[in-house]
Amino acid sequence: MTIGSHLEELRGLPVFEFPEPGGTVPLPEPEAVAWRLSGPTYRDGDEEDWPEIFDRFLATVDTRRVRSLVVGGWEDAYETDSSAIVARLIGANNRLTGLEALFIGDMTFEDCEISWIQQSDVTPLLAAYPGLRSLGVRGGSNLAFPPVSHASLEHLVVESGGLGADVVRGIAGSDLPALKDLELWLGTDQYGADSVPGDLAPLLAGTHVPALRRLALRNSVIQDEIAEAVSGAPVVARLEHVDLSMGTLGDMGAVALLGGQPLTHLASLDLSHHYLSEEMQERILAELAPHGVKVLMDEAQEEEDWGGGEMHRYVSVGE
Template identity: 80%
Template sequence: MTLGFHLDGLHDLPLFEFPEPGSSVRLPEPESVVWRVSAPTYRDADEEEWTETFDRFLETVDTRRVRALVVGGWEDAYDTDSSAIVTRLIAANNRLTALEGLFLGDMDSEDCEISWIQQSDVTPLLAAYPGLRGFGVRGGSNLAFPPVKHTVLETLLVESGGLGAEVVRGIAGSELPALKDLELWLGTDEYGADSVPGDLATLLAGTHVPALRRLALRNSSIQDEIAEAVAGAPVVARLEHLDLSMGTLSDIGAVALLGGQPLTHLASLDLSHHYLSEEMLERIVAELGPQGVRVVAEDAQQPDEWDGEEHRYVAVGE
């Protein structure tokens, strides 16, 4: 239920942690790595705040050559939103002139539970960096994403324990003509998710994302309903990879998915962390496998039962 990892790379580059003050660690060439700039979320008085670390990064590294940047933790991220970080990044856009990849909020559960991470409106970053090809954010609390237009962005990743409906509608309504890969962790209502499949309507129509080749609608407590919506979605016909993993998918959603438009053109279908019966999984593989579709269905789950009801859980909530 918790998230136990940091990013290990981004934008096809390995990750390098910008060192603490006084470190003798040799710095790599600026364009050769993803720079992770982070501060302790539970900060001692003698430790730097994130903005201080970022200022030192700007002074130390030739940022004109930096291609990718990861913002890790910031002080009191469970209580202090990312707006100051966003503002500081925007102010540095004349320094980070080669930036193509940006991720905001790379914290694991030891730093800050994903549902606790306080975000803000992150779309001004897309306006400030028109050359971004990849953008990601972790944490759904107070996250805002009004509809935007960005002509270069190829990859968009939003990880959360629960995305609000307004955020989902904003992303779905954004005009992203170069977008190839979209991944949304929709989450559960226990952590702020209140969207319905209809909030994805513009996205599923595909008109604003003509280049989309991978769609991942993951980690959803309404995964069956999502599968039903995807089954008839025009955007699916142009996809190469469809990912409905990490959620509560059961035989009900799988029947809808198989009963909709053909999926035999897909290169892969990821259903990992699912609640499918063995019979249904065998049916999916039998129908799609011979057509060349790689079906990934690891991490089978069993529902909990109490008070006469079944309870299913997403992979990441807290």
């Protein structure tokens, strides 16, 4: 699977594409939408690049009332990282005084494949916007996220085909007392994923995320090991939603998950895109569904034979 569509909403607001110059599309009220600013990743001729679009946005919209912002594509995103965009956003923090939600890298595969998107250190944005409640990033290449403290952040999502261990450790070690929803696409070693379950230990202990209610550790090539780590994690006792979807979860991981601490308090358990046997799927439903847990499971994926009897599993999103 690849990323085939752009975001349609961000933090409850519909995404509105900031129009090209000279357009006749009426602009909505600044606080009513999530403004999407996107330039061509393959720029041709006199097309506006992202900085020019951003300058025009600042000059056109009452940015003091803007609550939500989506950064789409930028020129040569497959080889030029997001650091210049991060710097521009930081420099505009005195203009975007009401910003609550920010997503960087809203690109489809036609714009730039997820594992080709070049990111950078995004944590200075958190210092620049102490009132930010939602931060999303797509793309793990060159992404940096050293441990930070932020009092207001409630939702953090990092989508990748492969997330580096240093990023995982940085997020896991961050002090985020307001965080309610954390979603990490851990990915595959084919695209840079090199974390191990131990890198998640501070997060799974729950000490620095006392408000966490949804934990999504998705798209992992080591989903069985992740499931085993989650099975004994102290943080699970206060979660409402656990998401282990999009990865290579098989019976071994499911046995560990069911054999750990009780999951019957959950509102939902998402295991979509899995490699579970029919017997295991039935067991999961039998143990959790009677307690009101909404279990999300689609049809099992099929392992592929690489020859010599070696079977291989795929994550949902890689390249």
